[in-house]
Amino acid sequence: MKVEAYTDGAARGNPGPGGYGAVLIYTAPSGKEHTLELSGGYERTTNNRMEILGVVAALEALNRPCEVTIHSDSQYVVRAFTDRWISGWIARGWKTAAKKPVKNVDLWQRLLAAKEQHDVNFVWVKGHAGNALNERADELATMAADSDTLKVDQGFADAEEQGLW
Template sequence: MIIAAADGSALGNPGPTGWAWYVDDDCWASGGWAHGTNNMGELMAVLDLLRQTSHLDEDLHVYCDSTYVINTVTKWMAGWKRRGWKKGDGQPVMNLELVRGLDEAMAGRRVTFEWVKGHAGHELNEAADRLANAAAAAYKAGREPDHGPGCVGAPARRAPMTVTRPEPEPDLFSGLLDAEPSAEEQVVELERSLLTDEVRSDPAAVAALLHPQWQEIGRSGRLRTREEILAEIAPIPQVTLDVVSVSEVSPGVILLVWRGTTDTHAALRSSLWVRTGQRWQQLFHQGTTEP
């Protein structure tokens, strides 16, 4: 069995982007783009690993610290493909060129994925993280990174994938501000984004939406901090968000009250959003189960 780790890094997200996979000091590779996103780097790391080991008749076990990547390959991709590369809500799949490449590369392969917490001392993950960061830093400095030895006997590497306009990560800020919706509309869409699988599978995207002093009182009455939610965040069953009220209670502060409904329960929720620079971030959230 081949055991490897794959990781990605984007400085600024989007920004100079690196990706890397690592088996050992004699078998690793890295690359990237002058401008890309973290999710692109994470996806490309796995894609290149699959391509470079395609000539080997061995099982492949991949450690990833991105649940977005793992869920893309193991849970979502088949459904997206059946729907003509559309998500369940009818929207186009992000990073489609990479996702389709993964679909092709997975055909006939025996691959398992295992999530590992990033920056927690996992030897292979730490090595892949260092290489991905080094590649991103190289592109920031305007030079090519060390692409590594690759895998012995691997098929010739394809030309690097060129990305001229990377699709935005699911923080949604730039697109919302460019379209100039009202502040209330921006906050509602950001709240909706926190319920999506894409965002909840990427702790970095969630972190961008939560204020450093964020707190939550959940339906159970438990008080949680930003650090706790980032450690626990994961996709959830589909939630329907119905706005009850949304108002700017003071300059740069918006209170959103909404009803969240799933197949099993309904809850009234309130979220306090504050503007920090050019972004809206959630400062407080509370949920109460409806009878």
Template sequence: MEVRDKRASQSQGYKHTTNNRMELMGAAETLEKIDNVEKVILITDSEYLVSAMTRGWAKRWRKNQWRNAKGDMALNPDLWGRLLDVVEGRDVVFQWVKGHAGHPQNERCDALVGEVSRLSTSEQLVDAGYERKGSALTTRSAPFEQIGRDG
């Protein structure tokens, strides 16, 4: 997370989850923490995240009860709902950068991921949304559940 000339970092390790869920969670948590900032440029190496937000996919999924264009359930509706809620009424620009290409903030994120990936299982959190398959029944948008480090 970077706000003008101020910088802050946060990382968490989870026992079971996916890369896409962590990209979404990182974006949502960052925007929630800077909720008083109306104009934000969110830089990510996740084309999935940028495309879903800039092309309106996530909004359509929510409008269609978390079903995609094929009628299948969209993945991670709990986090998409959370992200859509936090960007509502704000000027958030989602900007893609190539991963592992020397972008300083992206390289910092990769370093943080490396640090938390080395946590022992007892130090890792449980991604409750992953455990319940990101159930759409809990969105619009229920706060993300975190179960403590002991499970």
């Protein structure tokens, strides 16, 4: 099954309240097109964490192996895979080329686990440029960031406590 996923993340302040959004589109064997929208918000987080979490949520929503194209306006997320940054981080024990700890390791590891059973391709799209599905993912992310039901981003809280932010 082929799935197109448009993902986005948002934060009001960096760090601050944040949210992710994802729009998944797939065509059933019957030929009927289906759309699934996902979102969630957090009390205190960063934009980059929400960008990653949008992709994680999209992949974790799939219940069988799929061919997935992730469309994201986050160079951080897309280039981690297209430029193989993540391979270098893993080879260096989750350190950057400058030998500093990679931020958001908890979410990168969760993303790697979520994509394991799928054939995933990452495509960068320009944000706020009229792509309707990217705009919808952005709308979902910002609505989640502004909602009254925000959760705790424990990974961010732990990193902040360790002085990594």
